[in-house]
Amino acid sequence: MTPRDASGNNSRWGDLERPPLNAASLRRGLVRDGGLWTGLEVVQRTGSTNSDLVALAAAGKVVEGAVLVAEEQTSGRGRLDRQWTAPARSGLFFSVLLKPAEVPVERWGWLPLLTGIAVATGLARAAGVDTALKWPNDLLVTVGGEERKAGGILAERVGADGVVLGVGVNVTLRAEELPVPQAGSLALAGAVSTDRDTLLRAVLRALEEWYRRWRDAGGDPAVSGVQEAYAAGCATLGRVVRAELPGERAVVGEAVAVDGDGRLVIATAEGVQEPVGAGDIVHLRPA
Template sequence: MTPRDASDADGSRWSDLDRPPLNATALRRALVREGGLWSEVEVVQRIGSTNSELVTRASEGKAGEGAVLVAEEQTSGRGRLDRRWTAPPRSGLFFSVLLRPSEVPVARWGWLPLLTGVAVATGLARAAGVDTALKWPNDLLVTVGGEERKAGGILAERAGEDAVVIGVGINVTLRADELPVPQAGSLALAGAVNTDRDPLLRAVLRSLEEWYGRWRSAGGDPAVSGLQEAYAAGCATLGREVRAELPGDRSVVGEAVAVDGDGRLVIATREGVQEPVGAGDIVHVRPA
């Protein structure tokens, strides 16, 4: 079944007046411009996963760099480690973008999800007036009632040899009784001054365009582009006791002290060893 543009949907799109549909035409007018990164913006009413769809299109040569695919509802949304991501229709921002950073060495592509985190946090601070912290490597945290909660996530996937698809999910207007788990949050619950998804999406994509351009111009160098410093400044993981669950049932426990030049989290263990972690499930360990 081919996804339909949300602008073509029937009257059901107005079923929740607190959650109006995105204006696809206005988004294209605001984001697609000569010389800019974003080449097309498509909004679909319902889809399994924007990431899966865009990876398929890229692999079949049906999408170029700067393609943006947005869904009002995802039925098979997922995060890292194949975790499910569920939310009511039009309650958040669920989108994927296709990037082809050909001038950047592949070894530095691991910075793309971290770059996206910085861009999303920067865009939301401007447009929603809410502070968003970053949990390494891909979670977006907000504060609800004095407690840190996950309000969003980022998933990067290779699409062939020369492309990366980055998916972003952000809970915008979810109410407490709609949260998938008690530890989740939303921009609304965090006291956002603006939950209109159109300007939020524009702000996030413009911020992503800015950071991606800066990183690409620096050949992917995280220090020269300012990305490494910006990520460290917004990373809630640094300075905390953490446990990294690694492949092979191995775990590393210690203080997260840095994010190195390869985007890895450096953990200072109790044995006095500084161990860089490139992939794993990070748990913030609260003091007893």
């Protein structure tokens, strides 16, 4: 439901607990000479920031470091074309364009993983919430002692030289607004701050830091520290999991490592270590 002002008209200020982002302030704080971020736009409403930025990049209308933020997404997408919906101004919904020309394409699979590190790092700093990463692209928080998904990441190639990374994070979503019982938000996890301007600045600064470190190392996950950092923050490792793979195949076992290609390595009961590069991962409770 769209908030309305006293006259009954739709108002971007209708929910005073969810003020709009300050685009001018964000640009002043993030877009600078020599920095990664070259432009930042905030739109009130769109279908998907990823779809929009992919189209702009394909048309040559934006350069590396472009950031597109939406106050509301009507057709937000996650992995496997899943829908991501949330009330206006209740979260961070944004996409960025990166062009890691110095990095071999075979290492680009680390981009969504390092984005996860950056999002978790930025939110921990600015919101004071303990966050964890579920391989390959989910952000987890703890609500009432339960592990809940509060965010996700979607990577899409653009032409031969670019990747658009989309991030969605539930910030002030209330219990009655949760799309599914397994969802959560920073507010429900006890965040000390839900100021979205502060949170977005922290996340984008962390992303710039990790991206530069990874790019300067030629995409080497070990030299850049990305592989170690991801393993340290990954809630999937050490868990018994079920990997639901393409072709209706499933692998069950303990998640023991994230290898140099960013794949999840699962040790099965048969003594086989199977690397998984794509698929749905379900965290199973130990028997």
